[in-house]
Amino acid sequence: MPANQIHLVRHGEVFNPEGVLYGRIEGFGLSTLGHRMAEASARSLREESLPIRRLVASPLQRTQESAEPWARRFGLEIETDARLIEPTNKFEGRQQTYKKALVTPAEWPWIANPLKPSWGEAYVSIAARMLAAVDEAWRSVDDGDVVLVSHQLPIWMVHRSLKGERLFHDPRRRRCSLSSITTLEHHGDAFVEVSYREPAAALQASAVDTGAV
Template identity: 85%
Template sequence: MPADQIHLVRHGEVENPEGVLYGRIEGFGLSTLGHRMAKASADFLRAEAAPVRALVASPLQRTQESAAPWAADFGLEVQTDERLIEPTNKYEGRRGDFKKSLVRPAEWPWIVNPLKPSWGEAYVSIAARMLAAVDSAWRSVDDGDVVLVSHQLPIWMVHRSLLGQRLFHDPRRRRCTLSSITTLARRGDAFVEVDYREPARALQSTAVDTGAV
């Protein structure tokens, strides 16, 4: 039998004092609070005695660091899957104000199609690679659960895909907080979302959640 459940876990708060859109830029690891958030998330499932059999993370520093307490709690090695990575974005390194592109003709092609979006990896591409990673994780174990540590937009694309919603959306309305856990299960030939929890909710009030694409 394949896995029982797949847990999509977002990374914790990132050390980002300049408030830049960090995307895939190297060197953006967790803040002190972010490490606490990641541990709260791992401890939450450990307290439930979740049968986690495998742990996979995006290759970026913040997700690898967020996976560390899971590895410690469940005695697992952190595997890496490139399909879980943050999408590309032409605004990386900036303090993210898309409106400035309106007065920069060279950047007009970036904003010509927000439905795609034209400034980065297409939503359909993100959803496809994430769902492929979920399927691989499901098949990778004989029983129990698998934890996938990823990023807000990729996890949100899975959520909207499984609900049959259009992928274009208002980023301000994403329900995917830092160190949250979105849980999937297989029902027949398809995956369905069965739970969403925020183990680090008590830490959210002082967290800064900027820099995600």
């Protein structure tokens, strides 16, 4: 039998005092609060005694650090899968990115097609690689669950794909908070989302969630 459930876990708060869009830039790790959020996320499933058999994370620092509490609590090694990574984005390292582009003619091609989007990796590409990673994870164990630690937009693309919703969306309306857990099961010949939880909700009030693409 393949995995029972796949848990898509978002990383915790990132130390980003300048409020830049960090994307794939190196050196953006978790804040002190972010480590606490990641710990709360791992603790929540440990307290439910779920059989986590495998742990995989995006190669970026913030996801690798967010995976550490899971590794400790479940006695697992952190594997890395580049398919779980944050999408590319031409505005990396900037503040007020899209508004500034409106008054910078050289950057107008970057924002020409928000449905794609033209400023970074296409939504269809993000969804395809994430769903491939989910499918591989599901097939990789004989039983139990697999945890995939990723980023907001990639996880949201899985959500919208499985719901049959268009991939273009308002980023302000994403339901994927810091250290949240989106759980999938395989029913018939398809994956379905069966739950969404926010184990670090008590820490959200003091968290700063900026910088995601």
